[in-house]
Amino acid sequence: MTPDPNGPRKVTVLGAGSWGTTFAKVLADAAADAGAQRTVCLWGRDPESMQRIAREHRNDRYVPEIELPETLEYSSDLRSALAGADLVVAAIPAQSLRAQLGAAASYVEPEAVILSLAKGLESGTGLRMTQVIAQVLAEHTQRTAEEWARRACVLSGPNLAMEIAREEPTASVVAATDHDTAAWVARCCAAPYFRPYTNTDVIGTEIGGLVKNVIALCVGICDGRGYGDNSKASVMTRGLAETTRLALALGGDLTTLSGLSGMGDLVATCSSxxxxxxxxxxxxxxxLSLEQVQDAMTQTAEGIKSAPAVLALARHHGVDMPITEAVVSVLRNDVPVHELAPRLLGRDLKSEGNSA
Ligand SMILES: NC(=O)c1ccc[n+]([C@@H]2O[C@H](COP(=O)([O-])OP(=O)(O)OC[C@H]3O[C@@H](n4cnc5c(N)ncnc54)[C@H](O)[C@@H]3O)[C@@H](O)[C@H]2O)c1
Ligand SMILES: O=P(O)(O)OC[C@H](O)CO
Structure with missing residues (x-):
């Protein structure tokens, strides 16, 4: 695989929600900063919204206060959006990625690199997003899943979209199995306020990003119950321990989990x-009941759908994840929220893994 050493000529971001829109701005600002001749196109499925964003240079629904760069292009047509794109960014929620990428796959250039921004695990299959990408593209193109897996990367880290849209300094991680691919992607999204590091541990990077959403649900529950900082710090720390156990069981690296896409993202998400x-x-x-919460939310909270999939994956690999288990019990309404506390840290003290 030989990506253009000058970086991508065209990047297309699929998904115009808060992170897709913000990341398109990062890419456009990065290209301007580097003086690169690069088209950055933001694709969204709703033609009316995309026309409005193009007219107003503003995505009122998701990042209302932010003026988007003049250089950004917008589209609701998959074929033209993907034509010539040597980097495709998937900013679509985890449970919709398979269907949406399936619809896009025949327009994806065979040489393209695919970057996943989603932090979720697919329900039913338990697959990480780079695995879904490789599987779906192999089904619809001439390349094999193994070939697409080498072209599938992930970006993850303490990346609250609104803070980045306001250009507050932020670091992140681009992970790909091939270091040169990760570096190629990282160079094209390095903006004055956005610093991507690289890693070849795709598994650890994805697991850190998706499990922290489940832990953040739990820390949020603690807040809603009025518990203080001891409880939240305990859940975060033990949450990182169970995230690490899962990542290691799947083949991830310990150092990834103590870095930006592990501890960094956990701290940002659980505190914000x-x-x-x-x-x-x-x-x-x-x-509130789960239904009331889902009605109240206008944006994606990936942890709600990913939590049962994380628990199933953990059980399949014999990994103990008591906090995830407790969150799933609440989401399934098996345990009332006021009975959550004793379950969070209440493992048998004689059991393995009792060191702090
Ligand atoms: N917002 C953040 O701060 C942030 C930061 C890092 C990672 N992420 C991750 O990025 C992913 C996307 O999150 P977001 O914040 O942009 O979500 P969002 O709720 O703000 O927007 C989701 C977008 O995806 C679109 N969408 C949903 N289903 C679709 C489909 N089938 N086809 C096409 N478009 C579809 C929606 O219309 C919307 O534009 C999630 O996995 C999230 O965990 C978000
Ligand atoms: O708003 P959340 O909970 O989806 O978190 C956003 C990012 O993942 C934080 O890094």
Whole structure:
């Protein structure tokens, strides 16, 4: 695989929600900063919204205060959006990625690199997003899943979209199995306020990003119940421990989980009122039912759908994840939210893994 050493000529971002729109701005600002001749196109499925965003240079629904760069292009047509794109960014929620990428696959250039921004695990299959990407593209193109897996990367880290849209300094991680591919992608999204690091641990990077959403639900529940900082720090720390156990069991690296896409993202998400997962947890903790929480949320809280898939994956690999298990019990309505506390840290003290 030989990506253009000058970086992508065209990048297309699929999904015009808060992160897709913000990341398109990062890419356009990065290209301007580097003086690169690069088209950045933001694709969204709703033609009316995309025309309005193009007219107003503003995505009122998802990042209302932000003026988008003049150089950004917009489209609701998959064929033209993907034509010539040597980097395709998937900013579509985890449970919709398979269907949407399936619809896009025949327009994806055979040489394209695919970057996943989603932080979720697919329900039913338990697949990570780079696995879904490789599987779906192999089904619809001439390349094999193994070939697409080498072209599938992930970007993850403490990346609350609204803060990045406001150009607050932020670091992130681009992971690909091939270091040169990760570096190629990282160079094209390095903006003055956005610093991507690289990693070849795709598994650890994805697991850190998706499990922290489940832990953030739990920390949100603690907030909703009125518990203080001891409880939240305990859940975050033990949450990182169970995330690490799962990542290692799947073949991830320990160092990834102590870095930006592990601890960094966990701290940001669990501490921020901007986090949708933290917000959803807080509403559950305050006594709303899951249906009421889902009605109240206008944006995606991936942890709600990913939590049962994470638990199933953990059980399949014999990994103990008591916090995830407790969150799933609440989401399934098996345990009332006021009975969550004793389950969070209440493992048998004689059991393995009792060191802090
Ligand atoms: N917002 C953030 O701060 C942030 C940061 C890092 C990662 N992420 C991750 O990025 C992913 C996307 O999140 P978001 O914040 O942009 O979500 P969002 O709720 O803001 O927007 C989701 C977007 O996806 C679109 N969408 C949903 N189903 C679709 C489909 N089938 N086809 C096409 N478009 C579809 C929606 O119309 C919407 O534009 C999630 O996995 C999330 O965890 C979000
Ligand atoms: O708003 P959340 O909870 O989806 O979190 C957003 C990002 O993943 C934080 O890194």
């Amino acid at each position: 009122s901007l986090s949708r997962n933290h917000t959803a947890g807080r509403l559950l903790g305050a006594g």
